[in-house]
Amino acid sequence: MQFINNFRGIAIxxxxxxxxxxxxxxxxxxxxYGIGLLLDNTTILFVVVAGYLFSSLxxxxxxxxxxxxxxxxxxxxYFFVSLPAIxxxxxxxxxxxxxxxxxxxxxxxxxxxxxxFMLSGAHLLTLWFIPxxxxxxxxxxxxxYIKNKQLLGVFFILSLIPALWFGRPEFxxxxxxxxxxFLPTYVLGMLxxxxxxxxxxxxxxxxVLLVGYIVVYLWLSWDxxxxxxxxxxxxxxxxxxxxxxxxxxxxxKNKCLNMFARLSFYLYFVHGYFISTIRIVYNQYLSVxxxxxxAACASFALTLILSLSSFVIIKLILKExxxxxxxx
Numbered sequence: 001m002q003f004i005n006n007f008r009g010i011a012i013x014x015x016x017x018x019x020x021x022x023x024x025x026x027x028x029x030x031x032x033y034g035i036g037l038l039l040d041n042t043t044i045l046f047v048v049v050a051g052y053l054f055s056s057l058x059x060x061x062x063x064x065x066x067x068x069x070x071x072x073x074x075x076x077x078y079f080f081v082s083l084p085a086i087x088x089x090x091x092x093x094x095x096x097x098x099x100x101x102x103x104x105x106x107x108x109x110x111x112x113x114x115x116x117f118m119l120s121g122a123h124l125l126t127l128w129f130i131p132x133x134x135x136x137x138x139x140x141x142x143x144x145y146i147k148n149k150q151l152l153g154v155f156f157i158l159s160l161i162p163a164l165w166f167g168r169p170e171f172x173x174x175x176x177x178x179x180x181x182f183l184p185t186y187v188l189g190m191l192x193x194x195x196x197x198x199x200x201x202x203x204x205x206x207x208v209l210l211v212g213y214i215v216v217y218l219w220l221s222w223d224x225x226x227x228x229x230x231x232x233x234x235x236x237x238x239x240x241x242x243x244x245x246x247x248x249x250x251x252x253k254n255k256c257l258n259m260f261a262r263l264s265f266y267l268y269f270v271h272g273y274f275i276s277t278i279r280i281v282y283n284q285y286l287s288v289x290x291x292x293x294x295a296a297c298a299s300f301a302l303t304l305i306l307s308l309s310s311f312v313i314i315k316l317i318l319k320e321x322x323x324x325x326x327x328x
Contacts, residue, residue, distance in 0.1 A: 004052055006250040007243055009257030011045040012264040016271050016307070018042055019125065020300035023279040027291035037221050038214060041168065041228065043129065044185045044235040045242065046268070050133070051189020054140065055147060063141055070137050073265065073327035078118075078130045080325045081269045085123040086114060097122070099170070120175065126272035132178040136186055143190060152191045159184040168228035181232065188236055192243065199244045206244035213241055266326050267307050274306040 018039035026032040088094045090113055095102060100122060105113060121127035136143075146155045162180050169177040192198055202209055217234060220226075226234060250257065260267065278299050282290075290298070314322050322328060 001056065002253050003246040003251045004049065004056075004243070005261045006254050006257040007246045008046075008049045008053075008264055009254070009260035010242065010246070011042070011049055012260055012267050014039050014042045015046060016267065016303055017300050019271065019275045020278070020303045021296045023275055023282055023299045024295040025289065025291045026296065029292045029296075031293055032296055034218050034222075037218060037225060040225070041231050041235050044182070044232065045239050046129075046264075047133075047182050047185040048189040048192070048236070048239040048243075050136075051186035051191075052193045053189075054143070054186075055190040055193035058144055058147075061141075061144055066140060067137065072323075074130065074137075075134075077266070077269055077325065077327045078127070082118065082123060082127065084273070085127075086117050089117070089123060090114065124272040125275055126268055128175075128178065129268065131175040132182060135176075135179045136183065143187070147190060147194060152187060152194055156184055156187045156191055159187055163232060164229045168232070181228070184232070185236060185239070188239065192240065199240050199247060202241065202244040203248045206241060206248050209241050210245055213238060263308075263311060263328070266311055266328055269326070270310055271303055271307045274303050274310075277306075278302055 018036065021032055021036055021039075026036070089097075090110055097105070105116070108116065117123040119131055121129065121131050146152055163182075163184050166177050166180055168181050217238075225231075282295075282299075311326075311328075314326060315328075318325065
C-alpha cells in the first residue's frame with residue numbers, strides 16, 4: 001500500500017504544478033506547452049487514488065461512520081477554507097469571474113450567492129472538486145454492493161458511456177455532469193484494488209511504458225488537444241501506468257511523497273489561494289514580466305512553499321484544534 005501513498009503524493013504535486021504553470025506567460029516554451037498538454041485534467045489521478053483507497057479500506061464498512069469521517073475531514077474544512085474567497089466576492093472586493101455572469105449573480109440575495117458558491121465551488125479555482133465528489137461519498141454503499149457482486153468491471157464500462165457522451169463540462173453549477181464524468185475514474189481505482197494484476201502485469205516494463213505514453217500522447221495531441229472525452233481515456237491509462245511505476249520504483253516509504261500524500265487534501269484546498277495571489281502579482285504588480293520555464297518553476301516553488309507554510313502556521317496557532325478547521 002505504500003506505493004499507492006507515494007502515487008497520491010505524486011498526483012497532488014502534478015495538480016499543483018499544472019495550476020502553477022497556468023499563472024504565467026509560457027512565452028511559447030515548448031517544454032511548458034508539452035507539460036500543459038500532459039498534465040491537463042490530472043485531477044483524474046487524484047480520483048483514481050480515492051477509489052483505490054476507498055476499496056482497500058472498506059472492510060467492515062459502516063456507512064454512518066464513513067459519512068461522519070468525511071464530514072469532519074472534507075465538509076467542515078471546505079466550509080472554513082471557503083470563507084475568505086466567498087467574503088471577497090460577497091463584499092464586492094472582487095467583481096469579475098471567469099465564467100459566472102456577474103450581473104445575474106449580483107441580482108441574487110446574499111444568502112443565495114453564498115449557497116450558489118458552496119454548491120458549485122466557483123469561489124476558488126480548485127474547490128469545484130468538493131461538490132463533485134460528495135455524491136460519490138453518498139452513494140458509497142452502492143459501490144460496495146457492486147464490488148461484492150464482482151461487477152466492478154461491468155459497472156466501469158457502463159459508467160464510461162455517459163462520461164464519454166457528456167465529456168468534462170464547462171464550469172457551471174451542474175455538478176451532476178462533473179460527477180458523471182469523474183465516476184468511471186473512481187470505479188477504476190476500486191477495480192485496480194480488486195484486480196491488482198491489471199497494473200502488476202505492467203510493472204516490469206512500466207518505465208518504458210511511461211516514456212512511450214508521453215511520446216505518443218504529445219505526438220497525437222500537439223497540434224490539436226484531445227477532447228475531454230478522449231482525454232478521459234488517456235488519463236486513466238496514465239493512472240494505471242503511474243501506479244505500475246510507483247509499484248516498481250517507489251514501493252518503499254518516501255518521506256517527501258508521504259508528507260505530500262498525508263497533506264494532499266489540505267494542499268488541494270488551499271493552493272488555489274496562492275495560485276490566485278501569484279497570478280494577481282504576476283499580472284498587475286511586476287514591473288518586469290518574467291516568462292517561460294523559469295517563471296513556471298518559480299510559481300510552482302512558491303505555491304509549494306506558501307501552501308506548506310500555511311499548514312505549519314495553522315498547526316502552531318491552533319495545535320490540536322486545527323483538526324476542526326482543516327481536518328488534520
